[in-house]
Amino acid sequence: MVANASRVSVAARWLGLAALLFGLIPALLAAIGGGYPFQVAITALIFVTLAVSLNLVTGTAGLLSLGHAGFFGVGAYAAALASTKLGWPFPLTLPLAAVAAAVVGVLVALPTMRLISIYFAVATLGIGEMIHVALLNWVSFTRGPMGIRAIPPIEVLGLDLSGVVGGYYAAAAVAAAGIFAVHRLTHSYYGNALRSLREDDQCAAAMGLNPVRLKIEAFGVSCAIAGAAGAVYAHTASFISPDSFRFEESILILAMIVVGGLGSLPGAVVGAVLLIVLPEALRGIGDFRMIAVGVFMFLSILFQPKGLLGEASAIALFRRQLGAAWRGDIQAGWK
């Protein structure tokens, strides 16, 4: 990575990525024809954004979070409610969704960040479920299981992005912003500080870092990006209900960064694209397609424990995290 960066100018690489995302890929999708390729691409980009944001927390900082779909849901509902009840346009609901998810994220992070390893994982699992149940049962505010319908499509400064192609560009822009933000955070001194937490947070504390603060910051940024993905989802789907933000979605996002490679930004992107596009591409084989996706995931973790492009082994990380409860040297889940 670092060696490459010295050879190719950083700016040229970002420009190349932008050209790919905003030029080549839409051209290819248009060549396939119809709204279906663009629709799949929108879903893939939303999950790219989610995977990239989770990668910051789980891949880089080493915190196994099992409730990411909850923050995705907070963002989606913030955007949906602001646009349907207050008439806010997308350029306002997008930052609102990010802020709302970040605020909820930081609030729940304050107590839970003192938990370590499996205890943190279980706490985030609970938080994800709590958000889902709140969306489901707070009927007067979220309309509960009825969902929110007729969310206006995306419009930016008079530019109508209501079609699938417009939706693609909006989703691509948000995904690009998310990738850029996480890239800048992780490829810096700050990112190395987070990596040191992943490897050994007591050691990091001994070196003068403040693990709890770093974790809360990383978690807040991650939730903000997930919230922004929620806004894109709400405005492109036009209808959302709590069903879209269940535990299964959290696991799907986690699977994406595990398949792609923990701690690797390109890995998170590749993992998300694979796990969204593969089930669609396999429609031809009928009833067995989800089995094929499962086999693919199994083989990828079997032959590539670090994921396709990972910098940390998912199995080693999970073993360390989940095994902490049985280790003698850790007396409790608090630190």
Added chain:
Amino acid sequence: MRPEFKRLKTLALAAAALACGYAAPARAADPLLIGYQMPLSGDYSQYGEMFRNAAELQLKAFNAAGGVDGTPVQILYEDSKNDPKEGVNIARKFADNPRILAALGDFSSTVSMAAGEVYAKVGMAQLSQTASHPEFTKVSKYQFRNITTQAYEGPFTAKWIRQTGPKSVAIVSIQNDWGISAAEEFAKAFKAEGGSVTGIEYFNPGNRDFRSILTKVARAKPDAIYLCMFYEEAASALQQAKQLNVKAPVFSTSSLYSPKLIELGGDAVNGVRMASTFVPENPAPEVQGFVSNFKSAYGNAPNMFAAQAYDAVGIMLAALKAAGPKATREQVRDALAATTGYPGVTGKTSFDPQTREPAKTLAKMVVENGQFKVIE
């Protein structure tokens, strides 16, 4: 590096499979196409399987009888896993195929409505056999359903309860989109009939302990209890009501109508009364024909869901026939909207021209000595 190659190979195979999938229908002798999205994998795959079986039965009979003026019809099935994001993808896929004239499905209201937003944008009729969300048909003029909603069933049962005597009723309902609308529609209708509602108690899906709810219900001393839930929960609720000696007569939504209710609930479910559209014991020839054909084709008796799908496909095929072999998507929608008195196995079905809500004839039923009985 080998695993990468393996993955590339998987992708290449997938692409090839996809290409074949696209090519196959084009080679056939140009049948008319309709798309059907349903959960064929995941938690609700048994429903999708049932829908597909029922659809195939209906389709075979239709094509054998000459199809649309000699042109056969083909149904393309897609698996949504009951996942809204997949449902939307499928809707786009169907919309992209210019030969697909209309779509059926999906199973749950959530997925049907997410997909419905796409069908509304592209102008393609969508007929769901089960989506009961009160706002499903409000998405656009392209949404239809073959299930009477609680806005239809609630008032029917409310009237029935008032006729049998009870003046006050307690409602116990599952907390989801269907349950909330079922409870509210019933409460509204029951009050309109001059009765009173002592309270609505909601429980979360998956709950199996109803004792606290039932104690609360019994304390209010209602003349009757109305259950808005599915048979699994109802079996537990009714057994616990028996243990707590709650004696008020019980009425319920049609969703309790399943042999499983009796199997799971034993003698605790005796006396429960409900309205239903599909009754396999109905002596009408179309019902008996469907039940025996379904049994001989798949080895088990059809339930309410199979019947709903069977009629949904039947209504769609009748609309295709009415619109003719050269019809556009818009003409199919209009033909669907004009459906009146379709003689199906779930009763005669007509669509309201304004709201596109179905009207059906409902049957009154009671559980007696461990068996469902139709009462007059």
